[in-house]
Amino acid sequence: MPLPFLTADRDTRSTAEVMPPAHEDPERWRRPYRPGPWRVAGAALLLLLTSYLLMSTMIIAFAGAPSGAVVCAATALGVAALALRLLRVGVWVSSQGLRQVGLFYTVTLPWREVAAVRTAQQPVRWLGFPRTVQGESLVIVRTTGAGAQGQPQMRSEPLRPLLTDHNADFLGRNPAFDRAADVIEGWAAESRPAPASV
Template identity: 55%
Template sequence: MPLPFLTADRTFEAASESALPHDDRELWRRPYRPGPWRVAVAALGLLFASFMLFAAVLIALTGPVFSASSSPTWAVALVLGLAFIAGALRLLRMGVWVSDHGLRQAGLLATRTVPWARVVSVRTVQQPVRWLGLPRTVQGQALVFVREDRRPEDTAPLLTTHGLDFVGRPTAFDRAADTVEAWAAEYRRG
């Protein structure tokens, strides 16, 4: 008798069912785990932030804090450290989120939410995609959606096989794309 709750080798159907009684479909959830590239970049940002905060403390403790002859370098180091922390946390929050309210795409500086009523279709297409978000493009797959108030060409892809979350993980991309497509099919019907 298999025990699917003890392994990560569950089938897709078993993984989509929630065993939690408090599983609320009104909450925003990401239908996939953040990829290793995203986590690595965020970890490096947090590491750099710790150095900046440590430098701010050392500068503040070893020099005069407020004097006419000293510049507030400790404050600059503190602000930079806090900015790196905010950037790393925002980088971890980036991605596609779904709930029964709609589809949300969180970017580094902006978040767009589209209600399911405005989503015409969500599908996987073969097209040139950006590699790790850089200007270089490679042939890959992208999960795109069409809104009723925009042309299909005006919409950026939701997920790509060569993005920070899915580079080198094609099965994870397929599962995430299938999950988002299933949410769209369920909630577009009403």
């Protein structure tokens, strides 16, 4: 069974090679980098916990406590869903736009609403924990409304940075972060509509 949340373009591709070939569906959402070892290890631990919960469900059911078995099974399904969601967290791109997938939210922007995609040096969270360290993140700024001349205005606050060099995908893998940021910037440059001439 294919697992689309694990598929990604090869890290060795250049920015010019990341746009989908003619035979591929350009509207298919793709994450242009592989999930990092920390993210995969966290999901594997959650799935291991799921197996223990399912085993407990069976033992509780055989012991004659159906209500406890139902609670344990529901908990196991919730932990499994959390593990799969953890693997989907990141930035996804397609010809339709850019999508930020967080653990409990998803933000999808069409390319016309993406004002800027750039890297910036700033405090970032270490593996998503409250502790922050100085690092690099991919900043996505979106447009809002129209200005006096009909030009889109930049929103003062960018989207929450999901792509940093200290997150679960790129901790200790700075070259991979640089490649992923270049790829997403390349998608933005290729897919954003050209500004209207006045």
